[in-house]
Amino acid sequence: MVDIIIKNGFVIDPLNNVKGELMDVGIRNEKIVDPSEVRDPGSIVIDAGGRLVLAGGIDIHSHIAGPKVNIGRLMRPEDHYLTNIPSKLPFRRAMTGRTVPNVFAIGYKYALMGYTLVAEPACTPLKMRHAHDELNAIPIIDKMVFVLVDSNWLALDLMSEKQKDMLKTYLAWLLYSTKAYALKLVDPGSDAAWMMGRPSLDLNDQVPGYNLTPRDIIQLTGEANEALNLPHSIHVHCNRLGFPGNYITTLNTMKLGKDFALRNRNSIHITHVQFTGYGGDSWATLESGGEAIANELNVNPYVTLDLGQVTFGEATTMTADAPFEFVLYHLTRWKWASADVENETASGIVPYRYRKRSYVNTVQWAIGLEVLLLSKDLWRVFITTDHPNAGVFTDYPKIYAWIMSRRYREETLKEVNQSALRRCVLPSIDRELTLYELAIITRSAPAKLLGLEKEKGHLGIGASADIAIYDIDPRAVDLSRDYERILKTFSRAWCVIKGGEIVVKDGEIVQTIYGRTYSVDPYTAIPDDLRREFEVYLKDRFRQYYTVSLNNFIIRGHEIKKLNEIRLKSWK
Ligand SMILES: [Zn+2]
Structure with missing residues (x-):
C-alpha cells in the first residue's frame, strides 16, 4: 500500500x-x-x-442488508425500473434501485457522499447469515449489524423467570454467535403479542404468555447491556411507533435509561424518534412532540437519539414492528409483505410516498428538524432517515442544508402543508449549524456512540x-x-x-475494495461455570424451540469477509 x-x-x-x-x-x-x-x-x-x-462519515442506522431489505427489492420491481447504471469494470460494478438499491449501489453511493462506516440496525438471529452475506457483498464501507432481541422466546423466558445472569450470558452468546455488534429492541414485546394475533403494546401492558411488560424488557436488556460493557447502548425503537400521541411513551422510555445506567455515559439510544414523536390523539389532530422530546434530551444525559428524518418523496418502510406495518398497509392500500421468523420476530414491508402537501407528512418532517435544532448537546443527536423508511440515505445533503441554512428551511416551509405548520414550532427556530457542528453529528459523535x-x-x-x-x-x-x-x-x-x-x-x-465487519464477543469474558450451566440450558431449550440445529445456527468467523471482532474483557 x-x-x-x-x-x-x-x-x-x-x-x-x-x-x-x-x-x-x-x-x-x-x-x-x-x-x-x-x-x-x-x-x-x-x-x-x-x-x-x-x-469519513458514519451512519448509525440504515437498513442496508438482511431479509427485509431483500423482500423490499423483490416486491418493488418499479423501484429498480430504469435505474440501472452499467458497470465500469474493473473500477465499479453495476448499480440499480432507488429506495432499496442493490448491494453495490449501497457501498458506492455511501462512499460517494464521503461515508465509510454504516450500521445495519436490525436483523433477527436466525436470518443473520443472510445479512452477513449481503454485508460481505457491499463494497468500500465498513459495516456492522445489530441483533433483534425484543420478542425472542429464549430471552423472554429468561426475563420472565428473572434469571438475570443467564440472560446476560444468553445475550453475550447471541452477539458472539451471530457476529453482531449491538442489541436492538423494536416495539418491545409487540411481536410476541402479534404472533398471537394481538395489537402492539404500550410500555406497561402485559406481554401475552409472559410475566413481563415492555418496560421490563427494556430494563432487563439495558441492565445486561451495561453489565456486559458493550460498546454501544441498547438501541430502542419505542413502543407505539407510528400512532398519534406516542411522544408520551417515548418520553417515558427515555427516562428509563437512568435506572440501568452503570457507566458514566449514555445507556439508551432512541432510534428514528420522528416516528415516535407525535402529539394529538388522531391523524386529524396530529401535532409535533419534537420540542418536548428535545427538552427531555437536554436534561437527561443517559439518552442519545437519531432523527428518522422525513425528506419527502418515495420510501420503502421496513421494520420488525409488524403490527405497525399492518396499520400502515390499511392506510396506504397498495402493497404489503409480512414475515415471521420462528421464535424470534415478525416484520413488515410497505412502500410509501411522503408528500409536501400532506398534513401528516409535514408534521413528520418538522418533528425531526425540531428535535435536532432544539438540542443543546449535539454529541447526543444523530442524523438518520432510518433509510429507506423516512427517506433514502442519499437525501442526507438535503438534511444538512435544512439544518445549516434557515433560508433553505424557509423555501421548504413555503411548499409544505400550511395548516400543519400551526402545530409545529419549526417556523420559529432561527438556529443554523456550522460545519464544525455538522462534523460532530456525522463523524465524531457517531464514532463515540459506537465506542469506536x-x-x-x-x-x-x-x-x-x-x-x-x-x-x-x-x-x-x-x-x-x-x-x-x-x-x-x-x-x-x-x-x-x-x-x-x-x-x-x-x-x-475509482476502485472497488471491501471494508471490515465489526462485531463484539462478550461471551469469552463470562465465567466458565456460568457458561457451562448456560450451555446445558441452551441445548435443551434450543432443541425444544427451533427447527434448525444449534450447530447450523452459529456463524463462524470465516463466513465473514473481513471480520473485526472486538473481544470484551469485563463482566459485572
Ligand atoms: Zn430502522
Missing part, C-alpha cells in the same frame, strides 16, 4: 478539537500518521488546495485512514445563504480515502 499525504486541507476534526485549520494529513498502512513520516518519493500527494477535509472513537470519526494519529475531502473552501463561501452549495458539495465528495486507499476521485468511484 502506497503512502499518501494530503496537503493544504482545511481540516475540521472535533474529537481532536481542530475547528478549521490548514493542515497536512499523512497516511500509511490504513492509518493516519504524522505527515513528517511520509517522505518516500513514491508517495501519492493530494493537494487539497484549501478544500474541506473531514473524517479511538479509531473512527477523527483524523488524529493512529486513526483509521477513512477520509472525505469536499470540493469547498469553507473560508470562501457563506453556506447559510448558499444552500445549493451544501446540496452539491455533500452529494459527491471530491476525494474519499478508505482504509488508506483512494476510492473516490473527482466525484467518481
Whole structure:
C-alpha cells in the first residue's frame, strides 16, 4: 500500500478539537500518521488546495442488508425500473434501485457522499447469515449489524423467570454467535403479542404468555447491556411507533435509561424518534412532540437519539414492528409483505410516498428538524432517515442544508402543508449549524456512540485512514445563504480515502475494495461455570424451540469477509 499525504486541507476534526485549520494529513498502512513520516518519493500527494477535509462519515442506522431489505427489492420491481447504471469494470460494478438499491449501489453511493462506516440496525438471529452475506457483498464501507432481541422466546423466558445472569450470558452468546455488534429492541414485546394475533403494546401492558411488560424488557436488556460493557447502548425503537400521541411513551422510555445506567455515559439510544414523536390523539389532530422530546434530551444525559428524518418523496418502510406495518398497509392500500421468523420476530414491508402537501407528512418532517435544532448537546443527536423508511440515505445533503441554512428551511416551509405548520414550532427556530457542528453529528459523535472513537470519526494519529475531502473552501463561501452549495458539495465528495486507499476521485468511484465487519464477543469474558450451566440450558431449550440445529445456527468467523471482532474483557 502506497503512502499518501494530503496537503493544504482545511481540516475540521472535533474529537481532536481542530475547528478549521490548514493542515497536512499523512497516511500509511490504513492509518493516519504524522505527515513528517511520509517522505518516500513514491508517495501519492493530494493537494487539497484549501478544500474541506473531514473524517469519513458514519451512519448509525440504515437498513442496508438482511431479509427485509431483500423482500423490499423483490416486491418493488418499479423501484429498480430504469435505474440501472452499467458497470465500469474493473473500477465499479453495476448499480440499480432507488429506495432499496442493490448491494453495490449501497457501498458506492455511501462512499460517494464521503461515508465509510454504516450500521445495519436490525436483523433477527436466525436470518443473520443472510445479512452477513449481503454485508460481505457491499463494497468500500465498513459495516456492522445489530441483533433483534425484543420478542425472542429464549430471552423472554429468561426475563420472565428473572434469571438475570443467564440472560446476560444468553445475550453475550447471541452477539458472539451471530457476529453482531449491538442489541436492538423494536416495539418491545409487540411481536410476541402479534404472533398471537394481538395489537402492539404500550410500555406497561402485559406481554401475552409472559410475566413481563415492555418496560421490563427494556430494563432487563439495558441492565445486561451495561453489565456486559458493550460498546454501544441498547438501541430502542419505542413502543407505539407510528400512532398519534406516542411522544408520551417515548418520553417515558427515555427516562428509563437512568435506572440501568452503570457507566458514566449514555445507556439508551432512541432510534428514528420522528416516528415516535407525535402529539394529538388522531391523524386529524396530529401535532409535533419534537420540542418536548428535545427538552427531555437536554436534561437527561443517559439518552442519545437519531432523527428518522422525513425528506419527502418515495420510501420503502421496513421494520420488525409488524403490527405497525399492518396499520400502515390499511392506510396506504397498495402493497404489503409480512414475515415471521420462528421464535424470534415478525416484520413488515410497505412502500410509501411522503408528500409536501400532506398534513401528516409535514408534521413528520418538522418533528425531526425540531428535535435536532432544539438540542443543546449535539454529541447526543444523530442524523438518520432510518433509510429507506423516512427517506433514502442519499437525501442526507438535503438534511444538512435544512439544518445549516434557515433560508433553505424557509423555501421548504413555503411548499409544505400550511395548516400543519400551526402545530409545529419549526417556523420559529432561527438556529443554523456550522460545519464544525455538522462534523460532530456525522463523524465524531457517531464514532463515540459506537465506542469506536479511538479509531473512527477523527483524523488524529493512529486513526483509521477513512477520509472525505469536499470540493469547498469553507473560508470562501457563506453556506447559510448558499444552500445549493451544501446540496452539491455533500452529494459527491471530491476525494474519499478508505482504509488508506483512494476510492473516490473527482466525484467518481475509482476502485472497488471491501471494508471490515465489526462485531463484539462478550461471551469469552463470562465465567466458565456460568457458561457451562448456560450451555446445558441452551441445548435443551434450543432443541425444544427451533427447527434448525444449534450447530447450523452459529456463524463462524470465516463466513465473514473481513471480520473485526472486538473481544470484551469485563463482566459485572
Ligand atoms: Zn430502522
